[in-house]
Amino acid sequence: MRIISGEFKGRQLKAVPGMNTRPTSDKVREAFFHGTGPYFEGGLFLDLFGGSGAVGLEALSRGFERAVFVERNGKAFAVLKENVNKTGAGDRAELYRSEAGRALKAAVGRELVFDMIYMDPPYDDDSYEEKISYIADNGLLHSDGLLAAEHRNDKQLPEEISGLKLLRRMDYGSTALTLYQH
Numbered sequence: 001m002r003i004i005s006g007e008f009k010g011r012q013l014k015a016v017p018g019m020n021t022r023p024t025s026d027k028v029r030e031a032f033f034h035g036t037g038p039y040f041e042g043g044l045f046l047d048l049f050g051g052s053g054a055v056g057l058e059a060l061s062r063g064f065e066r067a068v069f070v071e072r073n074g075k076a077f078a079v080l081k082e083n084v085n086k087t088g089a090g091d092r093a094e095l096y097r098s099e100a101g102r103a104l105k106a107a108v109g110r111e112l113v114f115d116m117i118y119m120d121p122p123y124d125d126d127s128y129e130e131k132i133s134y135i136a137d138n139g140l141l142h143s144d145g146l147l148a149a150e151h152r153n154d155k156q157l158p159e160e161i162s163g164l165k166l167l168r169r170m171d172y173g174s175t176a177l178t179l180y181q182h
Contacts, residue, residue: 001054004030005038006061008087016052016076023051024120024150028172029058035170036116036146036179039063043115046070046107046140048100048131053080053093055118060089068094068112070103100131108138115142120150129161132180136162147180 001013001023015023032055040063047056050069060067069084071077077097084093096103100121107114117140119131128149135141147164149157153176159166164180 001026001052003054003058003061003087005033006058006063008057008061008089011087013052013054013057013083013086014079016073016079018075022123024055025172025175028150028175028177029055031170031172032118032148032177033058033062036148037062040115044068044112046114046117048103048117048119049121050080050095051076051120053083055120056093057083057087057089059116059118060092061087064092064116066092066094068096068107068114070096070098070100072097072099101127101134104131104134104138104140107140112140113142113145114140115145117141117145117147118150119148123152123155128155128157132157132164133162136164136182141182143182145181149178149180151176151178 003011042065045059045064045067047069050071056067056069157178167179167181170177
């Protein structure tokens with residue numbers, strides 16, 4: 001696993017050991033960023049269910065000013081910290097070891113508004129719609145921001161959730177990304 005493009009291009013990232021965390025493949029990350037950027041001029045990125053941090057670090061590498069990473073699992077959080085330190089992105093990254101719902105509530109309390117949100121919960125997680133609805137209902141996504149939900153390709157997310165409309169769906173083997181905007 002590596003950073004594909006930008007400031008940290010080619011840097012190798014450590015993967016989370018074990019089978020509890022499924023990393024977003026280089027192919028999916030590359031397709032996602034090429035389809036939404038591929039480069040950015042500042043902004044705030046949220047890597048919800050951050051795992052190794054590969055998606056958020058790719059966002060920083062491609063020009064996001066700051067990224068917030070949220071990961072509940074202790075082993076994954078340790079790898080996330082190590083990867084942030086490896087890239088030298090620590091001054092642009094906020095890391096939280098927390099459950100996603102609690103982290104979203106804290107973001108509301110801090111009045112954070114994200115330019116892009118990437119959520120990659122465990123595939124058996126049934127809270128996609130609940131989390132997306134919370135994000136939309138609490139103003140966590142800029143009016144021109146983008147929310148991406150990674151999931152199994154046999155899962156269909158709704159056309160609209162709390163005013164966020166499905167922009168497009170991207171399929172990559174057994175993985176799909178559903179993109180939403182206001």
